[in-house]
Amino acid sequence: MADMLMLKIIALDRILYEGKITQATMTTTAGDITILPNHMAIAAVLKDAPFILIDAKGEKHVVAIHGGYITMIENAFLVVADDAIFAEEIDEARVREDIRRNKEIIKDKKGSSLDITRAQIQLQRNIMNLKISDTFRK
Template sequence: MADPMQVEVVSATRVVWSGKATNIIAKTVEGDIGILPGHEPVLAVLVPGAVEIFAEDASREVVAVDGGFISVAHGRVSILSEYAMLAEEISLRDAEKELAAAQSRLDAGEDDLDTRQHFALASAQVRAAEKLR
């Protein structure tokens, strides 16, 4: 079996997670992608959602991202997103409230960039928190 991959999840404000992993699952604009050690180089655009990281120690990390990029090359995986947060740091109840508020704004006709970003971020937080359960 190939050596585990070095993985870093980086947001605009901090390194959210860093370590070795044996598998990563993320959603790109072209669909879900699974990354295993030895994966061919790839650069893909992420959609808002939950990235799953299966760490070398058999733990599983779930990270909410609001989009961004995933880069794979030479045994290294970089996940870059303006917003990224570990699912364990997210309150599902609060995320659901934010999602409902954003949906209400969209339903009221507020289809502007801020509202769509609010909706995407809240959706990503809910998906990540639910995957952690």
């Protein structure tokens, strides 16, 4: 059997994935990278972007990653994200409603400056989730 990476993706609310993979592609603050087995040790900050993994069966999975970092040493690969969701788990109707509501909060300046900032952040996350769902949903 070919070398594998042991991947664990942890979001603030759950362990999203734990298992063997053959590769992962992601966007870091330094640019796009692909991690393969026996990659040199690395630590990097993740940008909000799709995280694409190929599991041990050769199946492709796409995760919407929002913030966080990666570490990899000796084929042990850890992703810690502020938020993460598989493309197929994204509820497009709910995301569209959240986008509408957040745009309304921002446009009408409803709430405190903190509420508006949160709405801006959530709007960007929801737009990215919708794009990922549209592009990568099986």
